[in-house]
Amino acid sequence: xxxxxxxxxxxxxxxxxxxxxxxxxxxxxxxxxxxxxxxxxxxxxxxxxxxxxxxxxxxxxxxxxxxxxxxxxxxxxxxxxxxxxxxxxxxxxxxxxxxxxxxxxxxxxxxxxxxxxxxxxxxxxxxxxxxxxxxxxxxxxxxxxxxxxxxxxxxxxxxxxxxxxxxxxxxxxxxxxxxxxxxxxxxxxxxxxxxxxxxxxxxxxxxxxxxxxxxxxxxxxxxxxxxxxxxxxxxxxxxxxxxxxxxxxxxxxxxxxxxxxxxxxxxxxxxxxxxxxxxxxxxxxxxxxxxxxxxxxxxxxxxxxxxxxxxxxxxxxxxxxxxxxxxxxxxxxxxxxxxxxxxxxxxxxxxxxxxxxxxxxxxxxxxxxxxxxxxxxxxxx
Numbered sequence: 172x173x174x175x176x177x178x179x180x181x182x183x184x185x186x187x188x189x190x191x192x193x194x195x196x197x198x199x200x201x202x203x204x205x206x207x208x209x210x211x212x213x214x215x216x217x218x219x220x221x222x223x224x225x226x227x228x229x230x231x232x233x234x235x236x237x238x239x240x241x242x243x244x245x246x247x248x249x250x251x252x253x254x255x256x257x258x259x260x261x262x263x264x265x266x267x268x269x270x271x272x273x274x275x276x277x278x279x280x281x282x283x284x285x286x287x288x289x290x291x292x293x294x295x296x297x298x299x300x301x302x303x304x305x306x307x308x309x310x311x312x313x314x315x316x317x318x319x320x321x322x323x324x325x326x327x328x329x330x331x332x333x334x335x336x337x338x339x340x341x342x343x344x345x346x347x348x349x350x351x352x353x354x355x356x357x358x359x360x361x362x363x364x365x366x367x368x369x370x371x372x373x374x375x376x377x378x379x380x381x382x383x384x385x386x387x388x389x390x391x392x393x394x395x396x397x398x399x400x401x402x403x404x405x406x407x408x409x410x411x412x413x414x415x416x417x418x419x420x421x422x423x424x425x426x427x428x429x430x431x432x433x434x435x436x437x438x439x440x441x442x443x444x445x446x447x448x449x450x451x452x453x454x455x456x457x458x459x460x461x462x463x464x465x466x467x468x469x470x471x472x473x474x475x476x477x478x479x480x481x482x483x484x485x486x487x488x489x490x491x492x493x494x495x496x497x498x499x500x501x502x503x504x505x506x507x508x509x510x511x512x513x514x515x516x517x518x519x520x521x522x523x524x525x526x527x528x529x530x531x532x533x534x535x536x537x538x539x540x541x542x543x544x545x546x547x548x549x550x551x552x
Contacts (some may be wrong), residue, residue, distance in 0.1 A: 189532075208232060209268070212283070215239040219283030219292040222468040227300040230435065230550055231273055236266040247271055247296065248280040252399030254369040255279070256439065259446045260287070270550040272297050272433045273510070274516045287450070289386060309552055311485035312434040317482040318436050320430065323363045327427035330359035330367075334420045338413040341396055350400050354458075354466035354516060357393060362477070363427070364447055370426050376419045380459070386393075392416050394460075401460040419435035434482070441478035444471040444538040453532055455520040465517035468531075469508060475502060475542065482545065489548050493541065500538040507534050 182397050209220040209232045216239035235258050237243040244265070248258035256271025273279065276298050283290030331355035338429050340349040345355075360367055360378065368374040375383050377392045391412055407473050451457035452468040479486075479497060486494050509531060 174478050176390045178324060180473060188290055193298070203388070209234050212236065212245055212281070213238055213521055214243045214245065214283040214285065214292075215240050216285045217292075219245075219281070219294065222296060224281075224294065225297045226273070226298060228273055228276055228298055228302065228369075229300075230270055231256075232267060232268065232550070234268045235261060235401075237263055239260045239263060239285055244284040244287050244291075244294075245269075245281045246284065246291065246399075248282065248293075249277075252371040257365075257443065257451065259443060260450055268547075269439060269440070270435050270546050274300055274433075274436045278437070288382075292311065295462050309465075309485060312549070312552060313486065315481040315485060316432050316434055317451065319478055320432050322477050322481070323366050324428055326359050326363045327367075327424045330356065330423045331420055333359055338417045338476075340414045342398070344405060346400055349396075350461070353393070353400065353461060354463040358470035360393075361447075361467045362474035364471065364474065365436075365443040366427065366430060366432070367423060370423060373419055373423045373426075376424075377416065380457070384466045384535055392419065397458065397460045408465070427449075434485075434552065435546060436551045437478045437482055438549045442539065442542050443476040443479060444475040444478075445542060447471050448535055449539070451527065453535065462520040463517075464520040465508070465511055465523075469517065472504065472508065475477065478543065479542065480482075482549065486545065486548060486550075489551075490544075493544055493548065496537075496541045497545075500541050504531075504534040507531060 210226065212233055212235045213220040213237065214237050215224075231247075232249075233245065233256075236244075240263050240512055243261050244257065244259045245261075246254055249255050252313040255273065258267065258269040258522065260268045261267050265319050279296045279298060281296045282292050284291040284295045289519050299502070308413055337349060337352045337356045340352055347372075368378075375386075375392075378394065379390065380394050381390055381398070393416065395412050395414065396409065399405055399412075449473045452464045452471060455462065457467055458464045479501075483494060508517075510522070512526070
């Protein structure tokens, strides 16, 4: 969950800057050689300057530069706050290029989020022309989208089933069993988090941490129940919160069943999942009561791998060196994460030493650096 984070700890700040540096590029706004079809976005802590607020349908490329003092993010929204493109966790002084496929003409919104909180600094963005053809007719990319779409839908169905069981345990007052079910159920959400988060306010309702109160929202969902189970004990409204969680997840999965993706969303989503690890899981901030962060880390990692695996037939024909590097770096991270397994899950985050966390961070950065290259290869299709 990337919305409404706690104040940045020194460890988290270092981790974000390290991962953001993996996608480091030249400063778009100051580069006279920048391609004319790249839209520069210059952000500060209080401004969001998008060089052009109009583009034709098709693949739109943004180069986002953070000129402020806070970690920043940039989003492209369709109606209903549906996220269709994003670049996250860009540290001060860094830039990131990202590509988004916008197939339909109309009015969208761009948003910078200094400090990664709130609704962001928003502005309209107009897409002109006729409906765009698919990003490519390449059979390998078409197959990748089909494979990953099925993966997302199947994970969504499992998430609904596991949430149903979890809610029943909470309402029955079976605290120990609910605690055991909690990280297992959330793993399905974490594997498809970029897709699941794209559907408006369902994300903070289901996955918002306690910080959502500061944004004027009710604290509901999984993390509210996490607090009840591990810290406060079951409350008079716990059953009602559980019922609302199940209703929200049911609504989410109804939308996931009809989701339509494109190859760039696979590439961007794979990187976004690694950013999720960097900003919440590796720091221990996501599961602040249960300390089941390594379950989330593992699920985000598995979701990232699933997207890359679907794209691998295409990538193998375009950049075999990149594929080899992805395999090597993912293998290193997999082995390191597996060293912290316990039973069917993982040790508590509190059992990790600073050296353990540093090693995981270094391996995550190395894999993230390779994954950041995938979108460029796909966009060139």
